[in-house]
Amino acid sequence: MSVITIERKVLEKNDEIARQNRSLLERHGIFAINIVSSPGAGKTSLLERTLEELGDTLKISVIEGDVSTDIDAQRVARFNAPVVQIITNGGCHLEAKLVQDAFSKMDLKETRLLIIENVGNLVCPANYDLGEAMKVVILSTTEGDDKPLKYPAMVRNAAILIINKIDLIPYVSCDLSTLRQNALRINPDLKVFELSCTTKVGIKEWCAWLKEKGSERM
């Protein structure tokens, strides 16, 4: 009996429930994204800007993952989108079972786009499939341009990279093209958006893409 074996079993069990989640979401024609990043890179801010931009034209539901508070769910609730809060009580990532439990509190028939905000952690959520269509990883310019190399699993497992806080480029040590190249070296298929949730530059492009994905399955 080793810890590695137990971990493998936990991941296998998770993957099985993730498959059930994915099949349920597809049956309802729901496009689901799993947003992952370090603490403070802008997951909730991106959610706010996205709800502002698309909330009137697309039926969006939100699952908020947090270690110990519902601060983010309260921020998101102001936008009149249904929000289910998952508090992991210290747990460092969301798991498929928690998301499955959240489904029972949601009206899936009234959802076209499901946005799952994961726990702020650039390491552990990489290995946990929740049943989403794709992972969206946010890297902030304030974190520096070497982060894709230092946290490669997350970049490898994501389909979308959002580079946030590009308004802070003049004040931080981060070269945008180096950051982009470092990410594409790990995952050449990555689609990259560069934006600022503060100034809203780039938000329209991200939302246009997301709306198209969310509408495809209607």
Add this chain to the structure above:
Amino acid sequence: MSVITIERKVLEKNDEIARQNRSLLERHGIFAINIVSSPGAGKTSLLERTLEELGDTLKISVIEGDVSTDIDAQRVARFNAPVVQIITNGGCHLEAKLVQDAFSKMDLKETRLLIIENVGNLVCPANYDLGEAMKVVILSTTEGDDKPLKYPAMVRNAAILIINKIDLIPYVSCDLSTLRQNALRINPDLKVFELSCTTKVGIKEWCAWLKEKGSERM
């Protein structure tokens, strides 16, 4: 046989090795700190500024924890301090055994201050004692002032809070006094330093305190 039980055994085993590490460090009169933060909050930058300021007067050794690269060890090596690199191969935190293994590659007799840079992760390293005298948690102003409430375990288990990137305050949504109060609400005993590794404001105060702690045990 449950995952919880396994986790508890892993932590117990870790704590036992951490005790051995602590006792070894005390025998050598070494003051050891374990620096923890989100990716990109400034652990390596703080290390660079600290080595610049104290490297000539205090014998400092460094253990660098990373998920997959030695980028930070290379940055630190420029300052002529002995550096041992631990690569966790995807692991989300350092463990006491890894640090114990690193000791065998270090000259403890020639070390007064040991700085351990943990993996960039504000969740998982909170539970792993490495045998350090204290945990130093760095929060960056760019992460927002709510982070102590959202990641309380790390703030509770740290003795020192460093608020980094105070030069970016004019450009980000972060109230310094709210950030400080949120942290002290979780851990009233926390000693707080506010600084910028870019402009170097506050670095002298941090280094003066660290030098005093490092010298006490000589």
